[in-house]
Amino acid sequence: MLYFAGVIIFFALRVVLVPPTFGEIGWYRAESVGEIAGLQTKIGEEFRCFDCHITEYAEWSVGEHRNVSCESCHGLLKLHAENPEKYKGYDEFLSPEAFNSTIDFCLSCHGESISKPEHFPQISVKHSKSWDCLNCHNPHNPVGS
Amino acid sequence: MKRRRFLLSVLGLGFAAAGLQLKVSSVSAASPKFLFFVDVTKCIGCGRCVVACKIENDVPMEPIFFRTWVERYTWLRDGEIKVVSPNGGFNGFEDGSIEAIEVEKSYFVPKLCNQCDEPPCVQVCPVGATYKTEDGVVLVDEKYCLGCRYCIQACPYGARYIYPSSGPRKSRVGTADKCTWCYHRITKGLEPACVKVCPTGARQFVFVSGDQRLRRIKGLKGLKTLKPEMGTKPKVLYFGIDSEVR
Incomplete structure (x- = not known):
């Protein structure tokens, strides 16, 4: 009798303690995959810079930096791309500023x-002495200008 | 005697069920969908990947917490090998006191989680908080992790750390954290943050199905993984590294 009670208590506790989706796919909480996949991105998702920055595109697309993404030099700028009037295109860590x-x-x-x-x-x-690089080079097309 | 037999049979049935479930879960693991390619012959050690990763993934800014970092390997002419990674390469690298004449060769090696096919961190997790997804990426369930640090000990690549209370993401404090190849980005078809900002293409992310680059990368001679002798089957492929890089 005691054994059956033990078994019942074990399963009752298991229902309470083990998360609902644990073991659905493997030995982990299946829900967690969706939680991690659903995290917000911070670095620009779409390449929408050139909707507005047309001159820069014309220079960049034929220059030596054409394989360098905008984010490499200008930073994350997701907020700027979403709302350029409210957020300036300066990044705290990655931009020239x-x-x-x-x-x-x-x-x-x-x-x-x-x-x-x-x-x-x-x-x-x-080579550069105290000159500003921009005196001679256009950063979007550094060799061609 | 009857009681003993009953207990033994219950125990036996339990083990059989657990074994069956284990077998099913290991069979259901599908082939990996993603690969990471690092070409050290292109890395310039600018550290933009380290910065972008910290921002994208709420990694604390203190210089001991990294999901990805860059190391500099330098072979001196006297045979000595120097490995440095000041602030994980966050601020780039300076040559410092090393004279060019003393150097045999030198290059930068970006490091990140290898998303091993046989991940030791998953094996040692006592609660199932670290796991390999069906698409082959190893993740940490921050709601379920106890912070016991077994996985940190188990990882041969030093890819994990315990998220400190100073970090911006409070729900992650006290749990193990590591690179997820930006799982929240790659599952939307976007490149990881470090790849996005890499100016030289030293880091490349490959979506295995239908990616034209896969054939070219697989065909490269001298493609290596880190610590292959550990049997972890890493999914980060390195091009241009020597066997001393570990």
Whole structure:
């Protein structure tokens, strides 16, 4: 009799303690997959930059930076793309405004290093001196202008 | 005697049922839908991937918490190998005191969760909070994780950390956290954040079905995975690394 009571208590406790979707797919809470997949994205989802920035597109699409995504240099900008009037196109960490100067920003990729691939264009500080890179280079088409 | 036999038979039936369920769950695991390709011959160590990952996935900004990070391997002429990763590469890298003349070779190696096909972290989780999805990605259920740290010990790649109370996502505090290949993005057909911002194409994400790049990548000579001897069957494929990279 005691054994049957034990078995009944075990199953009763199991119903209470084990989450409803646990074991539906495997040894985990099946619901959790949907919860993680449903998290909000923060980096721009669609390539809508050129709906507005037409001049930049014309320059970028034929330049050496054409394989570099807008987000690489300008940051996440999801909010800006959704509401450009309310949110400026500046990112706290990834945009040029996050760096002390334009030179620092350009050198964050193009600074000289022994570890970078040889074919990658690297610029020594001597080359730029105290000049702003933008005096000679258009960042959307850096070699062609 | 009757009682013992009854108990044994109940126990036996229980094990049989558990075994059957295990078998069913292992059979139902479908082939992976995604692959991650890292070409170290293109990585410039700019650290944009590290920054984007932290923002996209609410990873705390402190310099010890990373879902992805970049390491610099340097082989010196005297045979010494130096591996550095200041702030995980968040602020990029500076050559510092190493002189070019002393260096045999050097390159950057981006690291992230390998989404192993045989994940040790899943095996050791006592509650089923870490699991492999049907599409082959290893996830952590933040509502079910106890924070026991077994998975952190088990991961040979150091891909996991315990989410601190200083982090922006309060529901995740005290649980194990790691790279999900941006599961919330890839299930919508978007690239992971690190891939999106990589300016040189050193990180590439491959949707296995119908992706033209898969054939080219699979055909590359010298394609490697990290620590293959561990038997974890990683799904991050590296091109251009030496066997010392681990």
